Amino acid sequence: xxxxxxxxxxxxxxxGLLEENCTVCMLCARECPDWCLHIDSHKEPLPPLGPRGRxxxxxxxxxxxxxxxxxxxxxxxxxxxxxxxxxxxxxxxAPAGDGxxxxxxxxxxxxxxxxxxxxxxxxxx
Amino acid sequence: xxxxxxxxxxGTVTSSYGESVVDIGRADWLAAVTAARDVLGFDLFDLxxxxxxxxxxxxxxxxxxxxxxxxxxxxxxxxxxAEPVVPSVVAVFRGAGWHERQVAELFGVVFxxxxxxxxxxxxxxxxxxxxxxxxxxxxxxxxxxxxxxEPGESxxxxxxxxxxxxxPLGVPR
Numbered sequence: 001x002x003x004x005x006x007x008x009x010x011x012x013x014x015x016g017l018l019e020e021n022c023t024v025c026m027l028c029a030r031e032c033p034d035w036c037l038h039i040d041s042h043k044e045p046l047p048p049l050g051p052r053g054r055x056x057x058x059x060x061x062x063x064x065x066x067x068x069x070x071x072x073x074x075x076x077x078x079x080x081x082x083x084x085x086x087x088x089x090x091x092x093x094a095p096a097g098d099g100x101x102x103x104x105x106x107x108x109x110x111x112x113x114x115x116x117x118x119x120x121x122x123x124x125x
Numbered sequence: 126x127x128x129x130x131x132x133x134x135x136g137t138v139t140s141s142y143g144e145s146v147v148d149i150g151r152a153d154w155l156a157a158v159t160a161a162r163d164v165l166g167f168d169l170f171d172l173x174x175x176x177x178x179x180x181x182x183x184x185x186x187x188x189x190x191x192x193x194x195x196x197x198x199x200x201x202x203x204x205x206x207a208e209p210v211v212p213s214v215v216a217v218f219r220g221a222g223w224h225e226r227q228v229a230e231l232f233g234v235v236f237x238x239x240x241x242x243x244x245x246x247x248x249x250x251x252x253x254x255x256x257x258x259x260x261x262x263x264x265x266x267x268x269x270x271x272x273x274x275e276p277g278e279s280x281x282x283x284x285x286x287x288x289x290x291x292x293p294l295g296v297p298r
Contacts, residue, residue, distance in 0.1 A: 041274075
């Protein structure tokens with residue numbers, strides 16, 4: 001849901017996910033005081049880098065959902081993310097008749113992501 | 126108000142956030158609150174609440190305001206967990222009545238001498254005192270913790286795991 005006219009671009013609305021940056025470290029899900037972040041993932045083997053290397057494992061995100069019926073917009077998940085995968089967006093979470101519709105799955109979190117303004121330059125940048 | 130002036134209430138005077146804080150023994154509670162109003166001129170009752178200090182019992186916090194000097198004052202007292210009784214200050218500030226009923230309901234602190242004790246906010250079917258730290262939220266028992274999964278795991282991997290590797294913070298068990 002687009003924010004109303006006059007809402008500053010850096011408003012703290014819904015939370016967006018840039019899943020390219022997510023390494024499925026689970027830190028946000030563990031820090032969330034409301035238990036509103038749901039993450040599922042699986043392991044994928046990767047071939048060794050060289051002839052003497054070992055086979056490696058990569059974590060692949062299967063599900064990333066934020067239950068906005070529980071979220072209190074504290075922003076701890078955004079703060080704790082070591083890889084900048086979560087962002088404040090100016091979007092609004094649309095009201096829903098059913099509480100289950102307030103759970104935003106990764107597609108919706110990704111769509112919101114595109115309304116995040118580029119980082120501001122600080123003084124002297 | 127200088128710490129020397131506040132010291133007439135008895136108890137230990139400290140300062141926090143630009144306000145004097147006085148820790149008073151339970152037996153002197155009513156006398157100190159009366160003196161704060163009549164001697165020091167703190168004429169407006171602001172709030173009364175409590176803190177669960179776990180092994181150290183409960184701390185009852187009272188904040189007063191002086192309308193003339195525009196200053197705040199905090200008074201605190203403690204009661205042990207085994208015997209959570211504090212004298213009521215309704216006789217000094219009538220507005221404290223609802224606050225004391227709320228603290229009695231949420232923390233289980235009994236205010237001796239309260240003229241009309243009884244439940245204030247909670248529905249009748251709530252058992253126990255919900256703001257005590259040893260009370261576990263029902264939703265924390267029923268819902269699985271989303272952080273129990275390791276990176277690379279799904280819900281199915283966690284079901285039936287005997288030893289739980291991670292435990293949620295702040296949930297007593």
